[in-house]
Amino acid sequence: MKCDLQKIRCFLLDMDGTVYLSGKLLAGAKDTIARMRAQGRAVFLTNNTSRSKDDYVARLNGLGLDVAREDVFTAADAAINYLRARKGGSRVYLFGTESLHKEFAGAGIELVKERPDVAVVGFHTELVFEDLAVLCNFIREGVPYILTHPDKNCPHEGGYLPDVGSILSLIRTSTEKEPEAVLGKPCAVMGELISATLHNRPEETLMMGDRLETDIAFAKNCGYFSALVLSGATDRARLERSEIQPDLVLNSIADLFEV
Numbered sequence: 001m002k003c004d005l006q007k008i009r010c011f012l013l014d015m016d017g018t019v020y021l022s023g024k025l026l027a028g029a030k031d032t033i034a035r036m037r038a039q040g041r042a043v044f045l046t047n048n049t050s051r052s053k054d055d056y057v058a059r060l061n062g063l064g065l066d067v068a069r070e071d072v073f074t075a076a077d078a079a080i081n082y083l084r085a086r087k088g089g090s091r092v093y094l095f096g097t098e099s100l101h102k103e104f105a106g107a108g109i110e111l112v113k114e115r116p117d118v119a120v121v122g123f124h125t126e127l128v129f130e131d132l133a134v135l136c137n138f139i140r141e142g143v144p145y146i147l148t149h150p151d152k153n154c155p156h157e158g159g160y161l162p163d164v165g166s167i168l169s170l171i172r173t174s175t176e177k178e179p180e181a182v183l184g185k186p187c188a189v190m191g192e193l194i195s196a197t198l199h200n201r202p203e204e205t206l207m208m209g210d211r212l213e214t215d216i217a218f219a220k221n222c223g224y225f226s227a228l229v230l231s232g233a234t235d236r237a238r239l240e241r242s243e244i245q246p247d248l249v250l251n252s253i254a255d256l257f258e259v
């Protein structure tokens with residue numbers, strides 16, 4: 001089915017590399033987002049679980065985008081939703097930042113340091129060795145674990161930070177155990193949460209992002225239309241090599257309503 005932009009009522013936007021780059025709003029983003037809002041909802045998604053939802057709301061508002069908490073979905077939301085829906089009442093060991101601990105505790109998740117029922121692995125940019133040792137011990141003893149998202153690296157000031165997907169390699173090597181679930185984009189759990197909240201129809205939803213394996217694969221897993229922007233992590237050569245092909249390819253967000 002061809003994507004008719006006029007029929008889209010829900011626009012899902014990746015942030016880094018799509019809306020902004022190195023902390024700066026990409027040219028034309030504000031106007032495109034205004035057009036999206038004239039037609040329906042514009043919602044912002046991120047896999048990064050090192051910062052809280054409020055941090056993202058503040059960052060987007062700092063760029064002049066007039067965003068409320070309801071307009072932002074993070075992989076932490078997906079993890080909290082997963083725990084509530086599938087692991088209700090579980091004692092959770094959380095491997096993550098102080099900010100992520102606050103987010104989980106604020107959502108009513110019981111966080112424990114001993115005898116957990118499940119371990120959650122987030123993007124822990126404040127980790128000390130002890131955190132890794134404790135996590136791997138629980139998992140080795142048979143505690144199931146989930147990852148908030150699969151990303152191996154996170155873009156950071158001209159380079160990369162090792163992300164949850166890289167920590168997974170360490171956990172596997174140390175424990176020989178596989179995760180029970182990997183949430184965030186491209187996992188459809190994020191889409192389940194969005195549709196339970198926004199009641200968007202897949203055929204009226206477009207996901208825009210700069211990564212094929214997360215953003216565009218997520219759209220495909222949820223039955224949304226997809227638009228790849230070449231303003232971030234993916235260039236044309238990489239797109240041509242990939243089995244994951246978007247419905248639309250744009251130089252940047254500015255071009256969405258120009259195609």
Ligand SMILES: [Mg+2]
Binds near residue numbers: 014015016209210232
């Ligand atoms: Mg991105």
